[in-house]
Amino acid sequence: MFSVVVPGRPCLTDIVAIDSQPNGQATKFAFTIPLSTSLSDIVVFFLPGTTLPSNTGAAIYAQLPDQNTGQPSGFRFIGALANEKPSGIFTVRPPGSTPRRSEAEEEDDMLDEGGANGAATGVLTLGISIEEAQNIAPQLAALEAERPSGQMSMALVPQAGGQRQISTKVLAQRIIGNAFNFLASFAENDKGQDVVPLKSFHNWWAKFERRIEADPTFLEREDPNT
Numbered sequence: 001m002f003s004v005v006v007p008g009r010p011c012l013t014d015i016v017a018i019d020s021q022p023n024g025q026a027t028k029f030a031f032t033i034p035l036s037t038s039l040s041d042i043v044v045f046f047l048p049g050t051t052l053p054s055n056t057g058a059a060i061y062a063q064l065p066d067q068n069t070g071q072p073s074g075f076r077f078i079g080a081l082a083n084e085k086p087s088g089i090f091t092v093r094p095p096g097s098t099p100r101r102s103e104a105e106e107e108d109d110m111l112d113e114g115g116a117n118g119a120a121t122g123v124l125t126l127g128i129s130i131e132e133a134q135n136i137a138p139q140l141a142a143l144e145a146e147r148p149s150g151q152m153s154m155a156l157v158p159q160a161g162g163q164r165q166i167s168t169k170v171l172a173q174r175i176i177g178n179a180f181n182f183l184a185s186f187a188e189n190d191k192g193q194d195v196v197p198l199k200s201f202h203n204w205w206a207k208f209e210r211r212i213e214a215d216p217t218f219l220e221r222e223d224p225n226t
Helices: 103-111 133-146 168-184 198-214
Strands: 002-005 028-034 041-046 056-063 076-081 087-091 123-132 188-190 193-195
Touching: 002 028, 041 076, 041 123, 056 133, 076 087, 076 133, 123 133, 168 198
Parallel strands: none
Antiparallel strands: 002 041, 028 123, 041 087, 056 076, 056 123, 188 193
């Protein structure tokens, strides 16, 4: 269901299912990734054809060795994916644990023979857990509060800058306008009155539902036709 990209290394697909459900569908998975001095961020994404159950998300956790003992520490929540956000970049090291290296230093490591990315310093265990969206939301909120200013948002459905909530009245007007524009082309004159076949309304509704599924926020934009 998932894959991971570590800069300078081949794409990882050797995921391990941790739990076994009665229906045969696991909900907890793990990747084991050798650490290096330069490893700070990774990319996690859904493989093609992956769709999570409704109202769920993929919570992502990182487990690093303790800097003092070298033993595995507890799992730390680092973000989440969802059907609306099937990929993301995640920081696996806690803030301040290891200074970020320059792009030039990381590029030098990737060009070194063997692709070592620096000397190995232990193992990162990346945990992915399918959970209810309502349980993931508070963890995302806490992560957002810790996020340095200017860093990419970890929200499951990123909002465009400056986007504002629209009122129910405006939303209703846009739905009605969408229906009118579609149905107007099917109007027929019957004794001086414009008449629209009921089938045309059914066709509009089916098309409208497909548009909502493909782009749930299109009516919330200032110009819903864009």
